[in-house]
Amino acid sequence: MYLPNANTRRTATAVFLAPSLIGVAVFCLLPIAMSFYYSFMDYDLLAGSMDFLGLKNFARILTGREFPQVLLHTLTYLGLYLPLILLCSLGQALLLNRSFRGRAVLRTVFYTPVITSWVAAAVVWTWVLSGHYGLMNQALSLFGIKGPAWLSSRVWAMPGIVITAVWKDTGYYALMVLAALKSIDPALYEAAGIDGAGGARKFFSITLPLLTPTLFLLVVINVIYGLQVFDSVLIMTDGGPGGATTVFLERIYKYAFRQYKMGMASAYSWILFIIILAFTLLQFRLQKRWVNYDA
Amino acid sequence: MMPKLRAKQLRNAAFYVMVVLMAALTLLPFLFMLSSSFKGSEAIRTIPIRWIPERPTLEGYIRVFNMPGFSFGRASLNSLFLALATTLVQVLSACMAAFVFAKLPFRGSDKLFGLYLATMMIPGTVTMVPNYIILRIMGLLDSYTGLILPALANAFGVFLMRQAMITVPDSYLESAMLDGASLYRVFFVILLPMVAPTFFTLVLLAFMGAWNSYLWPLIVLTSTGKQTLQVVLGNMNSMYRNNEHVLMAGAVLTILPILLVYVLSQCRVDSGIALGGLK
Numbered sequence: 019m020y021l022p023n024a025n026t027r028r029t030a031t032a033v034f035l036a037p038s039l040i041g042v043a044v045f046c047l048l049p050i051a052m053s054f055y056y057s058f059m060d061y062d063l064l065a066g067s068m069d070f071l072g073l074k075n076f077a078r079i080l081t082g083r084e085f086p087q088v089l090l091h092t093l094t095y096l097g098l099y100l101p102l103i104l105l106c107s108l109g110q111a112l113l114l115n116r117s118f119r120g121r122a123v124l125r126t127v128f129y130t131p132v133i134t135s136w137v138a139a140a141v142v143w144t145w146v147l148s149g150h151y152g153l154m155n156q157a158l159s160l161f162g163i164k165g166p167a168w169l170s171s172r173v174w175a176m177p178g179i180v181i182t183a184v185w186k187d188t189g190y191y192a193l194m195v196l197a198a199l200k201s202i203d204p205a206l207y208e209a210a211g212i213d214g215a216g217g218a219r220k221f222f223s224i225t226l227p228l229l230t231p232t233l234f235l236l237v238v239i240n241v242i243y244g245l246q247v248f249d250s251v252l253i254m255t256d257g258g259p260g261g262a263t264t265v266f267l268e269r270i271y272k273y274a275f276r277q278y279k280m281g282m283a284s285a286y287s288w289i290l291f292i293i294i295l296a297f298t299l300l301q302f303r304l305q306k307r308w309v310n311y312d313a
Numbered sequence: 314m315m316p317k318l319r320a321k322q323l324r325n326a327a328f329y330v331m332v333v334l335m336a337a338l339t340l341l342p343f344l345f346m347l348s349s350s351f352k353g354s355e356a357i358r359t360i361p362i363r364w365i366p367e368r369p370t371l372e373g374y375i376r377v378f379n380m381p382g383f384s385f386g387r388a389s390l391n392s393l394f395l396a397l398a399t400t401l402v403q404v405l406s407a408c409m410a411a412f413v414f415a416k417l418p419f420r421g422s423d424k425l426f427g428l429y430l431a432t433m434m435i436p437g438t439v440t441m442v443p444n445y446i447i448l449r450i451m452g453l454l455d456s457y458t459g460l461i462l463p464a465l466a467n468a469f470g471v472f473l474m475r476q477a478m479i480t481v482p483d484s485y486l487e488s489a490m491l492d493g494a495s496l497y498r499v500f501f502v503i504l505l506p507m508v509a510p511t512f513f514t515l516v517l518l519a520f521m522g523a524w525n526s527y528l529w530p531l532i533v534l535t536s537t538g539k540q541t542l543q544v545v546l547g548n549m550n551s552m553y554r555n556n557e558h559v560l561m562a563g564a565v566l567t568i569l570p571i572l573l574v575y576v577l578s579q580c581r582v583d584s585g586i587a588l589g590g591l592k
Contacts, residue, residue, distance in 0.1 A: 019416040019483040021496070030496045031417050038410035041465025046432045049443035056443065063446070113332055126579060127336050130343065133575045135525035137543040138564045141550050142346045145557045151358045153345045185342065217324075246436055249527050253547050267438055274442045275532055287438045294436060 056284035063278040075285035084264070089293075091176060092265045096244040098180040103240060104233060106188040111195035128189040136186070136249035143182040144169060144254050154181075169255055172262040179250050179263065191236055198232035199225070227310045234301070234309045241297050245290065266290045343568075350374070350561035357558050373562030383537045383545055385563065392524060392542040393570075395457060399464045399523035404515055407470030412500055414471065415478035416486065426475070429468040445532055455535045464523075470515050477511035478504060517578055524571050542567050 021027040057076070060069045079085055110128055114121065131139065146153045147168035155165030168178035206224050215223065248267035251257060257264040257272075266286070274283035344364065349357045351369045377385050413419075414426050444463055445454075453459030481504060489499050505512060530541045540548075546563050553559045 019486055021417075021490070026496065027417060031413050031419055034409040034417070034500075035413045037406040037465050038467070038471060041406060041463070042429065042432060042468065044447065045444055045463040045466045046435070046440060046468075049440040049447065050435060052443035052446065053439050063449075109331075110335060113328070113335060116328065118328075118332075124332060124336060126576065127339055129575070130572065131339060133521055133525075133571055134568050135527065135543050135571070137525075137527050137547045137550075138567045141546060141560050141564045142342055144550065145349065145561065146342050146345060148557075151360065151362075153341060153362065156360060156362055157341075185339070189339070242436070246438055253550055256551075270438060270442070271528070274445070280442055280446065283442050284439075287436075287442065291436055291439055 053284045053287065056281050057288050058285075059281040061279070061281040061284075063280050068281075071281065075281050076289065079282070079286055079289060084269070087261065088264050088266060088269055091263055092245055092247065094176050095180060095183075095247050095265065096241065098177060099183055099244055100237065100240055102180065102184045103187055103191060104236060106184055107191035107195050107236070108229075108233075110188055110192035111199055114192065114196050115199045128192060130189070131186045132189045134186065137253055139182060139186045140250050140253035143178075143185070147178045147182075170259050172259055175255050175259060175263050179247075179254055182254070183247070183250055191240075194236065195229065195232055198229055202228050230309045231311060234305055238298060238301055241301065242294055245294050245297070266293075346561045346564055349558050350565050352558050354556050354558055373556075373558035374566075376556070376559045377562045377566065380549070383540065383548070385542075385545060385566070387538065388540055388542045388545040389566070389570075391539060395460060395530070395541060396520050396523040398457070399461050400516060400519040402461050403464040403467050403470060403519045403523075404512070406465045407467045407515065408474050408505065408512070409500075410471045411474030411478055412504065414475045415481075416483065416504075426471075429471055432466070433468045433472070441528070441532070448533065454533060455539065456533075457539070460530060460533045463529075464519075467519075470519070473511060473515055474508065477508040481507050513578065517574070520574065521571060 021030075058070060058072060060067070060071045060075075062068075114125060114128070147155075149155065149165075149167030149170070152165075152168075154168065158165040166174040168174045202225065206228075207220055210220050210224060246267050247265050248271065251263055251265050251268050252271070255263045257268050267290075270283050270286045270290070273279045273286060345362070348362070348364050348366060350373050351371070352363075352366045353368070353370050353372055356363070356366060356368065410429075414422060448454050448459040448462075451459070453462070485507070486499050486503060489503050490496070494502070525543065526541075527543045527547060531544050531547070534540050534544070546560075546567050549560055549563055
């Protein structure tokens with residue numbers, strides 16, 4: 019945009035950019051540098067002491083008994099959550115892609131869990147998953163299945179958290195899949211129909227391949243968020259029972275704000291960051307094998 | 314003709330069965346919550362579930378508002394104030410920066426914008442601990458200012474608004490300036506109304522995010538009088554383990570306001586999210 023006065027332009031640029039730029043500098047860039055610095059320190063916030071440790075924080079975490087457990091639990095969460103969320107959001111999007119009476123209502127219904135806060139969702143699902151009187155086990159008993167005491171079982175606590183997360187997140191990702199479904203050229207289906215393709219054939223030969231870029235995006239986003247699962251864990255199990263659901267962010271939170279070991283917490287978050295980065299890069303490497311970009 | 318029609322009907326029936334099933338799976342936990350919230354502590358423990366309470370009671374709701382130690386009503390007001398203030402700060406700073414990136418580019422501004430995009434990839438985990446320490450150094454722990462300030466850094470909002478503002482032709486803004494409007498007037502009176510749909514999408518995302526946020530207020534606010542609804546509800550979860558009707562009443566009261574806001578503005582959010590494609 020053209021401004022006759024160069025001075026006005028300079029002032030305006032500074033004024034308009036300042037709040038955001040200061041915010042990014044102070045609460046985004048500076049923290050990254052600080053976190054990196056702290057990760058080499060023994061920084062006890064309560065005692066106010068800071069001593070240089072070198073790589074000892076990292077060594078302590080990576081060689082400790084806790085780390086493989088935390089990694090295992092987080093990957094279990096991801097391994098259960100990822101296929102379920104892809105399947106459910108695809109299913110929901112396919113339902114919403116048809117025009118029928120009441121579709122607008124259904125969209126609102128599917129989106130309600132998304133706008134619900136994680137705290138409220140976790141509180142409600144703690145009750146839904148409760149052993150005797152919970153909705154889940156009463157529903158299962160209709161089919162003759164005796165459900166476990168989900169959140170107090172070492173084995174079933176994590177699946178319980180996953181089910182809650184899938185319930186909460188499906189509506190969100192379904193909208194992304196729906197947008198992709200809507201952008202598929204209807205002429206493709208017509209042509210396939212003329213060639214004699216049935217519904218299933220159309221789905222696997224047209225819909226699914228053309229959805230792969232969106233599904234890829236969903237996998238990337240969900241791996242990034244999934245590795246940082248936290249609110250649900252803290253409220254539903256607090257890492258228990260007996261440490262069966264300890265995950266990265268829960269550990270970082272507890273090191274930092276229950277024990278005030280800021281150095282350990284910082285080192286832990288950098289390890290998590292590197293794991294996230296590795297997973298993301300790996301997916302971009304592997305995408306050639308399954309993602310179809312020629313529409 | 315007949316078998317074809319039959320097959321179509323069958324497919325339709327299967328479709329509606331799926332719709333009802335999916336809707337039921339989504340809604341049943343909410344109905345379970347609602348139903349439990351109007352029961353007493355004995356009545357919630359029945360097999361099978363009594364969906365309509367035999368003797369409906371407001372005991373859960375009354376207890377929510379009379380908790381020893383902290384006030385649910387106060388927490389609601391805190392949350393409302395914080396959500397509004399955070400939204401204002403976040404949206405305003407994002408729109409202002411987006412204006413520069415879209416309409417007042419300078420040397421290196423595209424590189425700076427690239428840096429903004431890059432910050433979106435840094436997980437909140439890494440910045441959480443140092444942000445806490447920065448607030449501590451500034452003496453802003455346990456204060457609303459401290460809670461809100463990090464909202465200034467909102468790369469996603471800048472990105473969203475820039476994409477919208479770039480589609481507004483320069484000539485609209487320039488002609489307004491020729492008519493004597495100041496740049497600030499052009500920004501508020503001409504540019505923002507022209508990107509209203511995206512603007513409202515950002516407002517809603519910011520408001521919902523602020524209303525629902527848990528971890529940051531949990532860390533920053535320590536005095537009970539300042540705590541937000543989500544933090545109080547989280548605390549209740551461990552205190553009322555065997556009084557689920559109280560918990561469910563609390564959950565209903567936490568969900569209702571945001572649900573109302575959402576339903577009132579529904580069309581705008583949906584289209585905006587599909588557009589943004591990011592949390």
